[in-house]
Amino acid sequence: MTTSSAHVLVATAVPVERDAVAGAFASPAVEVLLPGVTLRRIGTLDLVAAGVGPALAAASAACALTAAALRGDPYDLVVCAGIAGGFAPDAPVGSLVVADDIVAADLGAQTPDGFLPVTELGFGTVNHRPPQPLVRDLAVATGARTGTVLTVSTVTGSAARAEELRGRHPRALAEAMEGFGVAEAAAAHGTPVVEVRAVSNPVGPRDRAAWRIGDALEALTEGFGKLAPLLEGWKPA
Numbered sequence: 001m002t003t004s005s006a007h008v009l010v011a012t013a014v015p016v017e018r019d020a021v022a023g024a025f026a027s028p029a030v031e032v033l034l035p036g037v038t039l040r041r042i043g044t045l046d047l048v049a050a051g052v053g054p055a056l057a058a059a060s061a062a063c064a065l066t067a068a069a070l071r072g073d074p075y076d077l078v079v080c081a082g083i084a085g086g087f088a089p090d091a092p093v094g095s096l097v098v099a100d101d102i103v104a105a106d107l108g109a110q111t112p113d114g115f116l117p118v119t120e121l122g123f124g125t126v127n128h129r130p131p132q133p134l135v136r137d138l139a140v141a142t143g144a145r146t147g148t149v150l151t152v153s154t155v156t157g158s159a160a161r162a163e164e165l166r167g168r169h170p171r172a173l174a175e176a177m178e179g180f181g182v183a184e185a186a187a188a189h190g191t192p193v194v195e196v197r198a199v200s201n202p203v204g205p206r207d208r209a210a211w212r213i214g215d216a217l218e219a220l221t222e223g224f225g226k227l228a229p230l231l232e233g234w235k236p237a
């Protein structure tokens with residue numbers, strides 16, 4: 001009997017995040033040019049710097065997913081990874097978070113009575129649930145916390161906005177800008193998705209000088225060193 005490694009797409013926003021993930025692997029990456037997207041291939045893992053924000057990240061992930069499907073080698077799993085803002089005190093700078101729920105936090109409408117998600121307007125979806133056993137395994141392997149990771153199109157810059165988001169999403173541990181977009185692309189292909197984030201800054205008043213991007217990228221590399229065997233061994237239930 002032969003056992004083959006899972007075919008996994010890892011989508012980060014920017015090249016430094018992609019390279020931080022690649023740094024967890026001993027083998028060099030091979031560049032693969034596809035229509036609309038460029039991959040770095042390490043064994044059965046494809047890494048893509050998919051762009052900042054949910055729209056570009058969704059478009060890039062969709063290009064990679066469609067190319068793989070057309071080639072007859074579809075992905076088994078999609079991982080959205082990168083740095084993120086962490087909600088204090090649960091997700092401190094330098095910590096890792098694995099999303100058990102990937103939530104679009106600003107997809108909806110402002111009303112006089114507050115924010116309404118698109119689902120309450122009668123269309124769309126506002127969350128994707130990763131496979132929970134995989135979430136648990138990834139968290140155990142890395143010591144990451146598990147909870148909701150919000151996807152926003154605007155980085156939070158005030159305590160009031162942070163409180164509003166936490167009020168609407170009490171289980172939120174982190175916010176970033178790509179997870180929901182990547183998850184929508186994965187869902188269109190029926191492919192499971194997880195999101196792994198290393199916290200670079202607290203969610204709250206904008207203080208660019210306090211961002212610890214280097215520390216978060218190191219945490220991402222270290223985390224992926226521990227996650228790699230689980231991702232490669234992933235088999236849907």
Ligand SMILES: O=C(O)c1cccc(C(=O)CC[C@H]2O[C@@H](n3cnc4c(=O)[nH]cnc43)[C@H](O)[C@@H]2O)c1
Nearest residue numbers: 013052053083084085155156175176177178203208
């Ligand atoms: O405010 C700035 O000056 C600034 C400087 C460098 C980068 C940014 C970003 O907006 C990067 C967003 C990028 O990183 C993820 N990320 C990291 N922390 C957060 C956050 O607190 N809220 C939302 N996204 C965050 C995000 O996924 C993007 O890919 C700003």
